[in-house]
Amino acid sequence: MTETKIIQATESVFRENDRLAKKLRQKFAQSGVLALNLVSSPGSGKTTILERTAADLKAELKMGVVEGDQQTSRDAERIAKTGISSIQINTMSGCHLDAAMIAKAVDHFDLEDLDVLFIENVGNLVCPAAFDLGEDYRVLTLSVTEGEDKPIKYPNMFMSSHVVLINKIDLCSVLGFQMDECLGYVRRINPATKVFELSARSGEGMENWYQWLREEVKVKKSGKNREGTEE
Amino acid sequence: MTETKIIQATESVFRENDRLAKKLRQKFAQSGVLALNLVSSPGSGKTTILERTAADLKAELKMGVVEGDQQTSRDAERIAKTGISSIQINTMSGCHLDAAMIAKAVDHFDLEDLDVLFIENVGNLVCPAAFDLGEDYRVLTLSVTEGEDKPIKYPNMFMSSHVVLINKIDLCSVLGFQMDECLGYVRRINPATKVFELSARSGEGMENWYQWLREEVKVKKSGKNREGTEE
Numbered sequence: 001m002t003e004t005k006i007i008q009a010t011e012s013v014f015r016e017n018d019r020l021a022k023k024l025r026q027k028f029a030q031s032g033v034l035a036l037n038l039v040s041s042p043g044s045g046k047t048t049i050l051e052r053t054a055a056d057l058k059a060e061l062k063m064g065v066v067e068g069d070q071q072t073s074r075d076a077e078r079i080a081k082t083g084i085s086s087i088q089i090n091t092m093s094g095c096h097l098d099a100a101m102i103a104k105a106v107d108h109f110d111l112e113d114l115d116v117l118f119i120e121n122v123g124n125l126v127c128p129a130a131f132d133l134g135e136d137y138r139v140l141t142l143s144v145t146e147g148e149d150k151p152i153k154y155p156n157m158f159m160s161s162h163v164v165l166i167n168k169i170d171l172c173s174v175l176g177f178q179m180d181e182c183l184g185y186v187r188r189i190n191p192a193t194k195v196f197e198l199s200a201r202s203g204e205g206m207e208n209w210y211q212w213l214r215e216e217v218k219v220k221k222s223g224k225n226r227e228g229t230e231e
Numbered sequence: 232m233t234e235t236k237i238i239q240a241t242e243s244v245f246r247e248n249d250r251l252a253k254k255l256r257q258k259f260a261q262s263g264v265l266a267l268n269l270v271s272s273p274g275s276g277k278t279t280i281l282e283r284t285a286a287d288l289k290a291e292l293k294m295g296v297v298e299g300d301q302q303t304s305r306d307a308e309r310i311a312k313t314g315i316s317s318i319q320i321n322t323m324s325g326c327h328l329d330a331a332m333i334a335k336a337v338d339h340f341d342l343e344d345l346d347v348l349f350i351e352n353v354g355n356l357v358c359p360a361a362f363d364l365g366e367d368y369r370v371l372t373l374s375v376t377e378g379e380d381k382p383i384k385y386p387n388m389f390m391s392s393h394v395v396l397i398n399k400i401d402l403c404s405v406l407g408f409q410m411d412e413c414l415g416y417v418r419r420i421n422p423a424t425k426v427f428e429l430s431a432r433s434g435e436g437m438e439n440w441y442q443w444l445r446e447e448v449k450v451k452k453s454g455k456n457r458e459g460t461e462e
Contacts, residue, residue, distance in 0.1 A: 041272045041273045041354070042385060043272060070387065071384060072383050072384050093361070094357075095326065122357065124356070124357050124358075125273045125355070126355050127357070127358065143274070143376065145274060146272075150274060152302065153300050154302075171405070
């Protein structure tokens, strides 16, 4: 009985979230800002990827970052040091960001003045999969330290992600990480996903990710992105 | 309004879970089996720690393993290869194990014939913190690849854990991992927690963990553990 109850409540939460996410998606489309929802396990290196991306691209792209964590403002402070604007959301006991949190957070940015808005979700490979934040793309970071089999063990998140960044590839040899095996699992779960192999620490492979970002910003600005054509 | 609804539903779910967890705790106490709830991020190395522990201690301790994952039976198969009994729970879209799942799973074991029951939770540093499984101790694995600051970013899980295994210490130097900083954060969140630094891959530090296990099995068997005195 309690089971039924929580499912009903959850469905109404999802409906409300989807309604707010749709409004956010319209807002991002009107401003021509590319919105990316960054998801991963804790410690996969999302913030380090953002730090390096911010430092390397700040001369050519106008970026903003929404940081989600259960507690602390450490990540927003790390981003602020790169010179781009960031805001921290603390979810406290919450396990994911939702569209209502993002709706509040985006008020702190002048969206007209942004090319890209990165939304760094709470480190959690399960729950954020269920919450649309109005993003253009969901970008999943998988660190090679987590093992090859995460795509098949946490399929919901891999199924719902458009881009997978395989991070910390500078550690592949010391770990004996089997990249082909991992890529096979990613493809099995989501054949359409785009994959970039990189290391935010060594810089290897980052340029491919930057190239994708530049292209998507251009597409978004020209209003030819998938949201733009839908509306 | 939806917010209020989900909170009410969740509270009744917690009450029901706590009721079942209490029954499980009594069952474990009656059988004198040490029950450990293993929690962590995905890919922190819980299964590798279990594989090595099973291989090294199977001559002296009778062990069983309950494996929790969203999907696949890979972990239970890995454990089965070590020669100890295991059962897999697939939570599908679920983000944690609960006491009802464990109550069903333990029927597959003869508890009277076990010294230790390891329950490997879904890889998730957030949600499993809220669900008591009737365990004697919650054992959190933190891999050094996840960064020093996880204790302060995910405090609920660190607050509710009795033991922290800091795993993959063979990678400390290549990562530049600051152990003192990490230990400081663990102590700030939970001064009472027991910490073991180890590498399930190299074997370094495993003996301290084994020694703790042996002691706790002895205490549990003698009926002098904290649950035993409460009942």
